[in-house]
Amino acid sequence: MAGVSPRPEVTMAQRKRQLVSTELTEAALQLMAVEGFDAVTVDEIVATAGVSKRTFFRYFASKEDVVVQFLADMGTGMCAELAARPADEPPSVALRHAVWVAMAACADGVDHSGRALRVVQLILRTPALRARFLEHQGQWRDDLAVEAARRQGLDPEVDLYPRLAAGAALAAFDTVLRRWSDSGGAEDPAALTDRAFAVLAPALDEAGVRGPSEGPSGGTSGD
Amino acid sequence: MAGVSPRPEVTMAQRKRQLVSTELTEAALQLMAVEGFDAVTVDEIVATAGVSKRTFFRYFASKEDVVVQFLADMGTGMCAELAARPADEPPSVALRHAVWVAMAACADGVDHSGRALRVVQLILRTPALRARFLEHQGQWRDDLAVEAARRQGLDPEVDLYPRLAAGAALAAFDTVLRRWSDSGGAEDPAALTDRAFAVLAPALDEAGVRGPSEGPSGGTSGD
DNA sequence: TCTTGGGTGGCATTAAGTGTCAAGGAGTTA
DNA sequence: TAACTCCTTGACACTTAATGCCACCCAAGA
Numbered sequence: 001m002a003g004v005s006p007r008p009e010v011t012m013a014q015r016k017r018q019l020v021s022t023e024l025t026e027a028a029l030q031l032m033a034v035e036g037f038d039a040v041t042v043d044e045i046v047a048t049a050g051v052s053k054r055t056f057f058r059y060f061a062s063k064e065d066v067v068v069q070f071l072a073d074m075g076t077g078m079c080a081e082l083a084a085r086p087a088d089e090p091p092s093v094a095l096r097h098a099v100w101v102a103m104a105a106c107a108d109g110v111d112h113s114g115r116a117l118r119v120v121q122l123i124l125r126t127p128a129l130r131a132r133f134l135e136h137q138g139q140w141r142d143d144l145a146v147e148a149a150r151r152q153g154l155d156p157e158v159d160l161y162p163r164l165a166a167g168a169a170l171a172a173f174d175t176v177l178r179r180w181s182d183s184g185g186a187e188d189p190a191a192l193t194d195r196a197f198a199v200l201a202p203a204l205d206e207a208g209v210r211g212p213s214e215g216p217s218g219g220t221s222g223d
Numbered sequence: 224m225a226g227v228s229p230r231p232e233v234t235m236a237q238r239k240r241q242l243v244s245t246e247l248t249e250a251a252l253q254l255m256a257v258e259g260f261d262a263v264t265v266d267e268i269v270a271t272a273g274v275s276k277r278t279f280f281r282y283f284a285s286k287e288d289v290v291v292q293f294l295a296d297m298g299t300g301m302c303a304e305l306a307a308r309p310a311d312e313p314p315s316v317a318l319r320h321a322v323w324v325a326m327a328a329c330a331d332g333v334d335h336s337g338r339a340l341r342v343v344q345l346i347l348r349t350p351a352l353r354a355r356f357l358e359h360q361g362q363w364r365d366d367l368a369v370e371a372a373r374r375q376g377l378d379p380e381v382d383l384y385p386r387l388a389a390g391a392a393l394a395a396f397d398t399v400l401r402r403w404s405d406s407g408g409a410e411d412p413a414a415l416t417d418r419a420f421a422v423l424a425p426a427l428d429e430a431g432v433r434g435p436s437e438g439p440s441g442g443t444s445g446d
Numbered sequence: 447t448c449t450t451g452g453g454t455g456g457c458a459t460t461a462a463g464t465g466t467c468a469a470g471g472a473g474t475t476a
Numbered sequence: 477t478a479a480c481t482c483c484t485t486g487a488c489a490c491t492t493a494a495t496g497c498c499a500c501c502c503a504a505g506a
Contacts, residue, residue, distance in 0.1 A: 100270035167394025175386040203426035
């Protein structure tokens with residue numbers, strides 16, 4: 001009785017749908033791990049999963065999506081974490097937590113075991129997948145920027161800071177993720193994130209409290 | 224005699240090649256300005272330019288490339304500028320100049336007149352083109368990181384700083400470019416760049432002189 | 447004039463992605 | 477049970493991007 005939970009609100013169609021999705025992802029990842037992304041065709045994937053090609057494109061908008069799809073709600077997760085942080089928290093700390101959430105979702109987000117690492121490595125070394133990944137990051141940057149602006153009481157259309165802060169946070173994310181991937185998962189994502197934000201914090205916090213005007217255009221160091 | 228310069232070292236084939244390339248770019252940009260990127264097919268472009276489709280793909284690797292191709296050597300330009308800056312210059316100043324070069328190349332890089340702006344706007348609002356653009360930025364980040372590491376005497380495989388600095392610089396570039404595009408070219412790219420680096424400078428310079436160790440993992444602000 | 451080499455056009459082909467429609471299964475109502 | 481509806485699927489056709497292949501043309505040199 002413990003193993004069977006016939007949730008009335010979860011229809012069978014939805015479970016079936018979930019099943020097909022996992023089946024497709026499973027097949028795609030397994031094939032690509034061996035032959036690489038480009039060598040695997042959608043026809044091979046659907047043949048392995050046992051569904052039609054048309055169905056594949058009902059679940060994923062593109063061949064890249066079957067690999068990168070799990071990134072979709074990572075942006076909202078990051079943004080939600082940023083929004084959930086205390087309002088009086090310095091930007092660097094709030095953003096650090098947001099990036100930490102993203103790294104956590106990335107490190108064990110695909111599913112458990114070491115497959116998350118292999119997927120990340122596949123993404124980072126395949127141009128087409130990396131492009132999609134960066135495309136997602138572009139969206140996250142927009143989302144983080146509006147949230148950062150709200151926190152600081154700035155206008156994202158006027159002040160440069162929100163978008164710069166979001167970009168810096170994503171630079172940290174990118175750096176940490178790459179390092180984690182290159183180390184084969186040996187390095188600790190959280191510690192890496194802390195180190196990255198230790199570098200970025202001066203800009204994030206000093207600029208944040210400075211307010212709407214970012215100061216003279218000459219910069220802090222002479223020309 | 225002034226108008227005719229039959230350079231002996233420049234063969235006619237090369238000039239012809241240049242001509243076809245320009246013709247193709249011209250046709251593509253003109254069509255896309257009206258109908259948008261996705262609505263224009265390669266067949267339309269080649270029909271307008273008067274060459275075969277096969278020839279199109281001898282000049283450009285993809286449909287996106289005909290628009291984004293001018294970005295190709297922008298990365299090397301940025302990196303070259305960074306390398307050319309005095310060694311004792313603070314990172315924030317050197318990187319600011321690198322970004323300024325990139326903005327200059329972008330602002331009047333396609334060709335003169337206001338077409339550069341329209342191309343940038345086209346890229347920023349078209350997902351497929353934005354993806355290619357970000358793909359290029361990914362390459363620039365790698366290049367800038369190794370150069371930044373060289374300047375600071377750091378190991379890009381060990382220290383987080385080089386890649387973070389490169390990412391921060393590109394965040395500035397992204398922010399400035401977007402602002403410039405959104406303002407319809409009204410805002411001054413150089414001034415925008417200065418403002419962005421005024422925000423980033425504390426992190427770029429303080430972290431840079433700190434050396435190989437980025438300090439404790441707890442960050443500058445409490446948790 | 448002959449030849450050689452880079453560039454080109456046309457054709458066939460692969461693969462991604464989309465529109466359309468008929469068929470089938472699950473859930474609902476009578 | 478029968479009928480009806482909603483959702484999902486499979487099959488087919490189609491468009492388009494992108495690549496390989498081969499014959500052809502034209503400029504440059506012997």
